[in-house]
Amino acid sequence: MTESSSKLWGGRFSEKTDLLLEKINSSLQYDKRMCQEDLQGSEAYARALQRANLLTKEEMEAIHKGLAQISKEWEKNTFKVKPMDEDIHTANERRLKELIGLPATKLHTGRSRNDQSNTDLRLWLRSRIGNLDKYLRQLVKEMVRRSTEEKDILMPGYTHLQRAQPVRWSHWLLSYAWSFKIDVDRLAQLYDRINVMTLGSGAIAGNPFPIDRQLLAKDLNFTDLSPNSMYAVGDRDFVAEFLFWASLTAVHLSRLAEDLILFSSQEFGFVKLADSFTTGSSLMPQKRNPDGLEILRGKAGRIFGHCTGFMMVLKGLPSTYNKDLQEDKEATFDTYDTMEDVLQLTEGLLSSLKVDKVRCTSALSPDMLATDIAYYLVRKGIPFREAHHLAGKVVAEAEKKNMSIMDLPLEELKTISATFEDDSKDIWHYENSVEQYQSTGGTSLSSIEQQTIELNKWLLIRTIN
Known part of the structure; x- marks a missing residue:
């Protein structure tokens, strides 16, 4: 031959x-x-x-x-x-x-590698998405567990990487848990679009033989089948979606990693990473480098590279199948492997780290309660914009006198606004501050508990088999 x-x-x-x-x-x-x-x-x-x-x-x-x-x-x-x-x-x-x-x-009668390879990749990805679903759910479950057990720990919340307002450690944890919950939901939606059979489309025009595609789809456990043969053999939207899903999820992991890198530094000291998820320096014996977290950040770039690369493959293609589409598999396989690794790594990192309640609490400072001054005045009947302006004057007066805002005597506060009374001293309690956020989604204890209840209920629901 x-x-x-x-x-x-x-x-x-x-x-x-x-x-x-x-x-x-x-x-x-x-x-x-x-x-x-x-x-x-x-x-x-x-x-x-x-x-x-x-x-x-x-x-x-x-x-x-x-x-x-x-x-x-x-x-x-x-x-x-x-x-x-x-x-x-x-x-x-x-x-x-x-x-x-x-x-x-x-065996190849009426079949083309065009519909065959598309079907194979859908089967391969469909059978493995459940693993990513499982690992993400395990991560959310761990976050919910810690949020429940460590709900009494207060810490600074940050915007622009500057100390903003007091929050619960649990509230920070749950902010990422909700991101990953949405990632799981998005994956379930993607699963439905992957689970479409393209076999029977031939090379471009369809299958000329009396192949029962409905029965074939049922045989392969597909829930739907492609309605147009030209569309089917050239369609890689499910690959692009998977790569984007992985990129977005990896971005969430990367942001979590960045926060924990900062929180584990000596300057913050909020958490301590387990030795098993850190490495040392080849020169400086005292170092404990957060390499596991840094790898999470780096892998996000790798995954997004696959996404942007494959989108450029799709960008200039004419209709139906072109050999450029062969690039779909390496991108899909490497992205899947990377996601499987980083999700398990993240769960291990998170479950093993120790949070330092004392360091978290000691990082709170009275200036973070400046907004609470405005809220105090609002509750006394002053419009918020005016209250915000008066609170700013309190901050400016404290800075002028080189003292903490909580140490300004009531007489000084009354010179700024006669609305200040003896009960203004209640402003300077961090627990009171976080507990005022009782509305849904806030950082109060009742809100944290409600969030964990909702997430625990969600964890019991399986959306991907």
């Missing part, structure tokens, strides 16, 4: 493929990860061919037996790749012919 005739497409070619093109064109080194999904699709397609009277029952059974043998070879790592194997589809079909002979040549 000549080199050209051994290829699925080699019949009309008389010259050998350029060696460099052969190298670049080959995708088996990475798409062999879809070996089982490719066999799964072929097994179902053989049944569809038999139902359409394009295979005899004996031929279908021979194909199924051969596919089962190939599956075992991949599992045992005994499958022998040959030079003419361009991709996983070619390799499996070539091996099937070696095992069962002529019936193998009928």
Whole structure:
């Protein structure tokens, strides 16, 4: 058999493929990860061919037996790749012919690698998204656990990286828990768009044989099937969506990591990372570097790089299938692997760190209660804009006298506004400050408890099988 005739497409070619093109064109080194999904699709397609009277029952059974043998070879790592194997589809079909002979040549009837590869990738991604769902839920569960157990710890809240208002440590934790909860919800929505069968679309025009695509979709556990063959073979929106989902989730992880890097520094000292998630310096023996957290930040860039790169692949393509789309798999596989690692790493980092209640509380300062002065005046009947202006005058007077705003005597406060009374001393309690935020989403104890109840209820609901 000549080199050209051994290829699925080699019949009309008389010259050998350029060696460099052969190298670049080959995708088996990475798409062999879809070996089982490719066999799964072929097994179902053989049944569809038999139902359409394009295979005899004996031929279908021979194909199924051969596919089962190939599956075992991949599992045992005994499958022998040959030079003419361009991709996983070619390799499996070539091996099937070696095992069962002529019936193998009928398996591709009406099928193209265009719809085959699209289907394989959907099957592969669909079967693994549940793992990412699980790891994200574990992370949220850990955040809820800590929020419940450490709800009494107060700390500064920050805007513009400047001390803003007192908040609960739990409130900070839950701010990320809600981000990850939405990431899980978004993943479930993406799952539905992945779970659409494109098999049966052929190369572009559809399948000319009486293949029951509805039954084929049911056989492969797809909940829907593509309505247009041209759209189906060129569609990689589900890949782009997955890469964007991963990028956004990785950004949330990166922001969490940045906060914890700051909080674990000696300047903050709010948390201490476990030794198992830090490394040392090759020169400075005293160092405990937050390399685990820094890796989380760095991986976000890697993942987003795949997203932007693949979007540029899609940007200039004409309709239907083009070989550029082969770039979908490396981006998808590496992104999935990276997300699987970083989600588990984050949960380990978070569950093992220690929060220092004393350092958190000692970082609170009276100037963070300046807004509470305005709120005090509002409760006395002063319009907020005027109250804000008067609170600013209190801050300015304290700075002028080089003293804390809480140390200004009542007489000084009354010179700014006669509304200040003896009860103004209640402003200077941090616990009172956080407890005033009773509305939904606030940092009061009741709000924290309500948030954890809602998240615990949500954790019981499975949206991805």
